[in-house]
Amino acid sequence: MVKNGSQHISQLRDGREVYLNGQAVGDVTMHPAFRNSIRSYASLYDFQARPENIEAMTFASPDTGDRVSRIWQMPTSYDELVERRRMLEAWTELHFGFMGRSPDHVASCISGMVMGIDVFEQYDAKRAGALRDYYKYARDNDLFLTYVIVNPQANQSKAAHEQEDKYLAVGIVDQDHEGITVRGAKMLATSGIMANEVFCSCIQPLKAGDEMYALSFAIPMNTKGLRVLSRKSYEENAASVFDNPLASRYDENDAVLYFDDVKVPWERIFVAGDTAMCAKQFHATPAHSYQNYQCQVRLMVKLRFLVGIAMKITEVNGTNTFPQVREMLGQLAAEAAMIEAWVHGMEAKGQMAGGYFVPDRNLLYASQVVTQQLYAKVLNSLRELAGGGMIMLPSSIHDFENPMLASIIEKTQKSPVASAEERVKFFKLAWDAVGSEFASRHNQYEMFYAGATFVTKGHAYRTYDWQKATGLVDNLLGSYALSDEIRREPAAA
Numbered sequence: 475m476v477k478n479g480s481q482h483i484s485q486l487r488d489g490r491e492v493y494l495n496g497q498a499v500g501d502v503t504m505h506p507a508f509r510n511s512i513r514s515y516a517s518l519y520d521f522q523a524r525p526e527n528i529e530a531m532t533f534a535s536p537d538t539g540d541r542v543s544r545i546w547q548m549p550t551s552y553d554e555l556v557e558r559r560r561m562l563e564a565w566t567e568l569h570f571g572f573m574g575r576s577p578d579h580v581a582s583c584i585s586g587m588v589m590g591i592d593v594f595e596q597y598d599a600k601r602a603g604a605l606r607d608y609y610k611y612a613r614d615n616d617l618f619l620t621y622v623i624v625n626p627q628a629n630q631s632k633a634a635h636e637q638e639d640k641y642l643a644v645g646i647v648d649q650d651h652e653g654i655t656v657r658g659a660k661m662l663a664t665s666g667i668m669a670n671e672v673f674c675s676c677i678q679p680l681k682a683g684d685e686m687y688a689l690s691f692a693i694p695m696n697t698k699g700l701r702v703l704s705r706k707s708y709e710e711n712a713a714s715v716f717d718n719p720l721a722s723r724y725d726e727n728d729a730v731l732y733f734d735d736v737k738v739p740w741e742r743i744f745v746a747g748d749t750a751m752c753a754k755q756f757h758a759t760p761a762h763s764y765q766n767y768q769c770q771v772r773l774m775v776k777l778r779f780l781v782g783i784a785m786k787i788t789e790v791n792g793t794n795t796f797p798q799v800r801e802m803l804g805q806l807a808a809e810a811a812m813i814e815a816w817v818h819g820m821e822a823k824g825q826m827a828g829g830y831f832v833p834d835r836n837l838l839y840a841s842q843v844v845t846q847q848l849y850a851k852v853l854n855s856l857r858e859l860a861g862g863g864m865i866m867l868p869s870s871i872h873d874f875e876n877p878m879l880a881s882i883i884e885k886t887q888k889s890p891v892a893s894a895e896e897r898v899k900f901f902k903l904a905w906d907a908v909g910s911e912f913a914s915r916h917n918q919y920e921m922f923y924a925g926a927t928f929v930t931k932g933h934a935y936r937t938y939d940w941q942k943a944t945g946l947v948d949n950l951l952g953s954y955a956l957s958d959e960i961r962r963e964p965a966a967a
């Protein structure tokens with residue numbers, strides 16, 4: 475099945491239990507906190523369903539022969555990986571990289587797990603079967619999945635089972651022949667309010683005694699007992715599209731999920747009670763590589779967009795001919811191109827694993843470590859280029875409705891290339907990308923979506939070819955010796 479936008483929107487009217495500002499939300503598709511962003515997601519589905527895009531955006535399901543979204547494709551060659559990436563890139567361009575947990579993210583993770591199905595087979599044939607069936611079900615029904623794979627912060631110096639409340643993080647309450655009952659919370663279901671289902675697991679290292687938190691399962695967002703606690707909605711607080719062109723339409727949301735004795739059937743459970751397997755599902759299969767490769771493709775598009783904003787700032791302010799400004803633009807251009815180089819490098823240096831072509835892990839982690847730091851730097855460069863222009867703005871669209879204010883705006887919002895209205899329109903967008911509350915959340919997102927920096931640096935450390943590096947040093951050390959240059963006199967007796 476290749477879903478279109480209206481099909482996706484109607485699927486979200488499923489009675490899910492979402493809370494915002496102390497109230498149950500009801501129909502999320504009509505609520506001012508979520509409706510525009512849901513329509514932005516719907517536009518991705520409309521795009522893929524257009525007859526002229528079917529070839530590029532979908533592939534033939536190996537099981538049914540029907541066309542299904544390429545987000546579920548498991549590439550068996552470099553060419554297929556690139557074909558799939560072009561699809562991810564085309565989708566990302568529709569939201570300019572601002573929807574981090576778009577449907578291609580968790581689909582990449584689950585597909586990666588299935589590419590490493592042997593790891594599940596060695597663990598438990600039934601759980602492997604459940605994962606394989608779920609992958610097919612999600613793919614053939616074009617499901618949008620989100621995931622929650624991190625425990626609430628609480629006391630970070632203690633293990634999950636040592637926290638004050640045993641059920642702070644999602645843990646097993648009991649189990650029977652039908653399935654497992656779980657209780658507790660997870661952070662953060664980005665896009666959860668807009669997705670069909672949630673994959674719940676734990677990517678953080680679990681310790682001995684943490685077995686009850688070693689879980690991996692997927693359930694619909696309207697499952698009984700699943701309570702969704704939205705963070706503040708930037709969309710709801712965006713005065714208008716003109717005033718907040720990004721926050722008003724691309725606020726994917728991040729929610730705490732509370733599982734209030736939720737019953738999960740065995741056919742939806744992929745890991746239960748095995749701490750080692752919980753880590754292996756991500757790291758001993760291509761899952762972690764695929765999910766984070768998707769992130770780098772997205773970031774590549776987002777930085778291209780931000781660099782576009784930078785160039786336009788200088789055009790609108792007439793600063794683009796100054797050598798110092800060109801130098802800054804050159805630096806930004808190099809930074810955006812660096813991510814592009816990484817994406818192409820991961821693909822070119824990819825390897826076959828169990829019949830599938832997997833992007834290179836070390837280049838992937840290198841890119842993550844550097845981009846976690848780079849994003850804030852890029853935002854700062856845009857601030858520096860913009861000066862007060864992003865702040866010297868009418869309070870809202872209503873200022874244009876007052877003739878006296880409108881005439882002052884006309885006289886004061888000057889640019890060598892833009893009318894007053896165009897200048898205001900552009901700088902409102904720039905602020906939403908760089909400095910608004912929405913933009914600030916994006917800075918936090920790019921720093922943390924893949925784990926804290928010590929975590930990503932750990933991955934880079936583990937996957938770097940140290941032998942090649944230290945081997946070079948050894949080769950040099952081996953090319954000379956002290957004894958070649960001096961003759962030592964025997965020590966006096």
Ligand SMILES: Cc1cc2nc3c(=O)[nH]c(=O)nc-3n(C[C@H](O)[C@H](O)[C@H](O)COP(=O)(O)OP(=O)(O)OC[C@H]3O[C@@H](n4cnc5c(N)ncnc54)[C@H](O)[C@@H]3O)c2cc1C
Nearest residue numbers: 621622623624661662663664728918919922923925926928
């Ligand atoms: C906007 C946003 C969206 C998110 N979306 C999702 C999502 O869709 N799904 C999901 O599962 N998760 C999501 N997350 C959660 C994200 O995965 C976590 O924030 C991330 O893994 C870091 O974990 P943490 O927040 O517990 O930070 P911590 O691990 O507590 O780290 C915070 C800081 O504490 C220090 N620190 C903590 N522990 C150590 C240690 N052992 N050694 C050294 N220093 C330490 C470091 O300075 C670190 O930077 C999201 C987070 C954000 C901010």
